[in-house]
Amino acid sequence: MNSVVCISHVPDTESRIKIADGRKVDEAGVKFIVSPYDEVALEEAIRVKEAKGGDVTVLAFGPDRAQQALREALARGATKAVHVKGESGDADSLGIAKVLAAAIQSIPHDLVFLGKQGVGTDNALVGPMVAELLGYPQVNVVTHLEVGDGKITAHREIEGAEEIIEASLPAIITAQKGLNEPRYASLKGIMAAKKIAIDGKSLADLGLTDGDIYNQRVVIVSMELPPEKTGGRKIDGSDPNAAAQEIIKYIKEEVKAL
Amino acid sequence: MPGVLVVTEIKDGKLKKASREAFSIGRKLAASAVSDMGGLLFDASAEDEAGRYGAKKVYVANAGEYNTETYTAAVVQVVKEMQPSIVLFAGTSNGRDLAPRVAARLGVGVASDVDRLEWVDGKLRARRPVYSGKAFATVEVIATPAIATTRPNAFPAEEAGGGSPEVVNVSLDAVAPKAKTLETKVPEAGELSIAEADIIVSGGRGLKEAANFSYIRDLAHAIGGAVGASRATVDAGWIDHQHQVGQTGRVVSPNLYIAAGVSGAIQHLAGMSSSKHIVAINKDPEAPIFRVADLGVVGDLFTILPVLTEEVKKAKAH
Numbered sequence: 390m391n392s393v394v395c396i397s398h399v400p401d402t403e404s405r406i407k408i409a410d411g412r413k414v415d416e417a418g419v420k421f422i423v424s425p426y427d428e429v430a431l432e433e434a435i436r437v438k439e440a441k442g443g444d445v446t447v448l449a450f451g452p453d454r455a456q457q458a459l460r461e462a463l464a465r466g467a468t469k470a471v472h473v474k475g476e477s478g479d480a481d482s483l484g485i486a487k488v489l490a491a492a493i494q495s496i497p498h499d500l501v502f503l504g505k506q507g508v509g510t511d512n513a514l515v516g517p518m519v520a521e522l523l524g525y526p527q528v529n530v531v532t533h534l535e536v537g538d539g540k541i542t543a544h545r546e547i548e549g550a551e552e553i554i555e556a557s558l559p560a561i562i563t564a565q566k567g568l569n570e571p572r573y574a575s576l577k578g579i580m581a582a583k584k585i586a587i588d589g590k591s592l593a594d595l596g597l598t599d600g601d602i603y604n605q606r607v608v609i610v611s612m613e614l615p616p617e618k619t620g621g622r623k624i625d626g627s628d629p630n631a632a633a634q635e636i637i638k639y640i641k642e643e644v645k646a647l
Numbered sequence: 648m649p650g651v652l653v654v655t656e657i658k659d660g661k662l663k664k665a666s667r668e669a670f671s672i673g674r675k676l677a678a679s680a681v682s683d684m685g686g687l688l689f690d691a692s693a694e695d696e697a698g699r700y701g702a703k704k705v706y707v708a709n710a711g712e713y714n715t716e717t718y719t720a721a722v723v724q725v726v727k728e729m730q731p732s733i734v735l736f737a738g739t740s741n742g743r744d745l746a747p748r749v750a751a752r753l754g755v756g757v758a759s760d761v762d763r764l765e766w767v768d769g770k771l772r773a774r775r776p777v778y779s780g781k782a783f784a785t786v787e788v789i790a791t792p793a794i795a796t797t798r799p800n801a802f803p804a805e806e807a808g809g810g811s812p813e814v815v816n817v818s819l820d821a822v823a824p825k826a827k828t829l830e831t832k833v834p835e836a837g838e839l840s841i842a843e844a845d846i847i848v849s850g851g852r853g854l855k856e857a858a859n860f861s862y863i864r865d866l867a868h869a870i871g872g873a874v875g876a877s878r879a880t881v882d883a884g885w886i887d888h889q890h891q892v893g894q895t896g897r898v899v900s901p902n903l904y905i906a907a908g909v910s911g912a913i914q915h916l917a918g919m920s921s922s923k924h925i926v927a928i929n930k931d932p933e934a935p936i937f938r939v940a941d942l943g944v945v946g947d948l949f950t951i952l953p954v955l956t957e958e959v960k961k962a963k964a965h
Contacts, residue, residue: 402894402914406781414782425895481756482747508894509778512759514747517715521751526826527715529744532888542829546889547740549840550833556826566881566895567888606756606790610772614782618920620938626928626946633954636926637962639942644903644924646846646870647962 390441390536392434392500393493394467395519396449397477398458399424399509412612413478414509423458426504430564432571434502435466437536444468446496450488451477456587463582464574470587471496473595481605486518488602491595493523498559500541505530505563516563526556530565650682652731652792653702654722656741660692665737665843667700667804669797672764673735674701674807679766680732686812687725689718694814701807704729708817713741716824719748725817726753731792733771735764738796739842746796755790762801762900762921771795779894779917799843800900839873841890846872846903849892849919850880853908853929853948857885862952863907869959875899875919877909893918907948911936928952 400406401420409415423431434445446469447462449455455477459470473492477485493501501523506513520527532551533544545552546565574582592602626632641647653673655666662670670686677684686702688694689710697705706729708721722745726734734749736742738760750757763774771793777784788795841847848870850863860874867874876890892899894914904922909915911927911934919925920939927940928948937943944951 400778403912405913406778408782412784414778482759483751483754483756486751511775511777511779511898512757513743514750514757514759517744517747518751521719521748526824527744527748528826529715530740544832545740547831548842549838550831552828553830553832554826554828560826565888566891606788607758608787608789609784610787611785612777612782613785615780615920618939620943621941623932623937623940623943623945626944626951629946629950629954632928632944632946632951633958636942636944636951636955637958639924639926640903640959641962643941646903647959 390437390499391443391446391497392437392502393446393448393496393498394427394431394434394462394502395489396427396431396447396458396462397424397504397507398422398449398451398455399507402508406614408612408614412609414612421454421457423461424504424508426506426508426564426566428571429566429568430502430504430562431462431465431467432569433534433562433564434500436569437500438468441536444497446471446498448489448492448496449473450475450485459587460582461574463585464579465572466578470585471590472587473590473592475592475602480602481607482512482514483518483606484602486515486522488592488595488597489515490519490522491597492590493519495595500536500559501525501561503561503563505565516561520561525559525561527561527563528554528556529563531562532565532567534562534568650729650731651677651684651733651735652687652726652729653684654687654734654736654742654745655693655697656737656739657688657690657693662693662696662700663737663739664804665739665742665797665799668799668802669735669737670697670700670702671805672797672802676733676764676766682732685729685731687722695811698809698812699806701809702812704813704815706815706817708819710819712828714824714828715744715748715826717822718745719752720822721817721819722749723752724820726792734792734794736794736796738798742796746794750794753792755792755794756788758786758788758795760798761795762798764795764797776898776921779898779914780921781917798900841873841875841892841897841899844873845901846870847875847892847899847901848872848905848907849875849877849909850907851877851909852879853910854880854885860886862948866905866952866956866959869956869963872903877915878912906936907952909936910934911939
C-alpha cells in the first residue's frame with residue numbers, strides 16, 4: 390500500500406502577520422512550519438505503511454525552503470521525498486493542484502493524503518482539485534480511516550454529524566485534526582532521514598509550462614490587516630448577580646437575542 | 648450578461664440558512680450586473696422559497712443524497728446549459744467539498760469562504776479572511792464562470808418578495824461514482840454545530856478541567872447556542888475537536904460570542920474576532936480576549952455563569 394502525502398510549508402500559527410507591498414504576507418522573520426493538517430495527513434500515511442507495508446512519499450511544490458518541510462517529514466517516517474521547485478506563492482489553487490497531480494502520476498500510489506486546508510491561505514481547494522484532475526474519489530475532512538482491500542472506509546466531518554464513506558482506490562483523503570495524534574521526529578529518524586536523497590524536479594520535468602501553472606484565475610489584488618480592536622466596555626464582575634444582569638441587559642438591548 | 652447561479656442545499660424541505668444567504672448576495676450581484684439569478688435545487692420542495700429569495704429560474708436535479716461525484720456532474724451540466732457568469736455555493740461542508748471539484752472540471756478558480764462580494768468592472772471581486780482572520784485578502788476571479796463559496800453568517804438572508812420561479816427539470820447524465828456514503832451519524836442529539844450557529848458559548852483553560860465544560864454547555868443550551876472551545880482545551884482532551892474555534896479549528900462569525908475562561912491566544916482571536924457581538928468573562932483583567940470584547944467582565948466564571956444561565960432561562964420563559 391503506497392501513499393503520497395502532499396506537504397505545504399506555512400507561517401507558524403503563532404506568528405503575527407505583517408503585509409508586504411499591500412498584497413502579500415511579509416516573510417521576513419516568519420518561522421515556517423509543516424502545515425498542521427498536513428502533519429496529520431503524514432501521520433496517517435505512516436500508520437498505513439506500518440500496518441500494510443509500502444512507501445510513503447512526501448511531495449512538496451515550493452521554493453528551496455520547502456526542502457526543510459520534506460526533511461522534517463522524512464525524519465518522522467516518510468520513506469521518499471519529491472520536491473517540485475517553483476514559486477507556489479505565484480500560483481493559484483488550480484495551478485498548485487496541476488503540479489501535484491502531475492507529480493503524483495510519476496509516483497507509485499494507492500492513497501493520496503493532504504491536509505484539509507493549508508493553514509494561512511485557508512482555501513481548502515487543492516485536495517478536491519487534485520482528485521478531479523486525477524479522476525479519483527475524494528473524502529474530505531477525514532477524522533477516521535480504515536484501509537481495506539482495494540477500498541477505504543473514511544469518516545467525514547460535516548456540520549454536527551459525520552458521514553461514513555466508502556471509496557475505491559486510488560483515492561484522495563484530506564485530513565482533519567483528530568484523525569490521529571502526529572508523532573515527533575526521533576533522533577534515529579532524523580539521522581536516517583539525512584541518508585535519503587530528495588528527488589528534485591522542475592515543472593518542465595513534469596511536462597508542465599510556467600503558463601500552465603502561473604496564469605492565475607484568482608488573483609490577490611490587495612491584502613490588509615483587520616482594524617485594530619480596542620475593546621469595549623469592561624466591568625467588574627466580583628458580584629455575580631450584578632455581572633449577570635449587565636450581560637443580560639447587553640444581550641437584550643444590543644444583541645437583541647433574548 | 649447571463650447571470651448568477653446559486654447551488655443550494657435543502658434540509659427538511661427548506662433551503663438551508665447558508666443557501667438563503669447565498670441567494671441574498673447572489674441577487675445583489677445579479678442586480679449590479681444587470682442580469683438575473685437562477686438556483687440549482689437538488690430537490691423540488693424549495694422551488695417557491697427559492698423564488699421568494701429572488702431566483703427567476705430554478706433548475707431541479709433529482710440527484711439523490713449528496714455525493715461529490717454525482718453532484719459535480721449535475722452542477723457542471725447546469726452550468727453548461729445556463730452559461731452563468733457567476734456560480735455561488737454556500738460555504739458549508741458540502742459546498743466546500745463540491746465547489747473546487749466543479750471548478751477543476753471547468754478549468755476555473757474559486758474564491759473560497761468569502762465574506763464580501765461585489766461585481767466591479769465586469770469582474771467578481773471578493774474579500775476573504777486569510778490566516779484565520781489575521782488578515783483579509785481581496786481577490787479578483789478572472790475566469791468564467793467566477794466561482795465563490797460564501798462564508799456562513801457573513802451575508803444577511805433577506806427575502807426579495809418574488810413569486811414562483813420558472814422551473815427547469817434537469818435530466819441528469821448517468822454517473823458511476825467511485826465513492827458512496829454508507830451512513831450518516833449524528834453523534835450527540837440536538838448538538839448545534841459552531842459553523843453555522845448564531846450564538847456560540849466558548850470555554851477555555853480557565854475551566855480548569857473537562858467536567859467543568861458543563862458550565863458552558865448549560866449556558867449554551869439555555870440560550871440556544873453552540874459549544875465552542877479554545878485549542879488548549881481540545882489539545883488537553885477535554886472536548887472534541889469539532890468544537891475548536893480559531894486557526895486549526897473553525898473560523899466563526901456568529902451574532903453573539905460568549906467566551907468564558909478563554910485568555911485569547913492570537914490564533915483564537917483570529918478565529919472569532921469577526922463575531923458581531925463579543926462578551927468575555929475572565930479573571931485576568933489583562934487577558935487579550937478583552938481587546939476584542941464589546942462587553943468584558945472581569946470576574947469568576949464559576950460564580951457568574953450559573954447565575955447568567957438562570958437569568959437566560961427566565962428571560963426565555965417570558
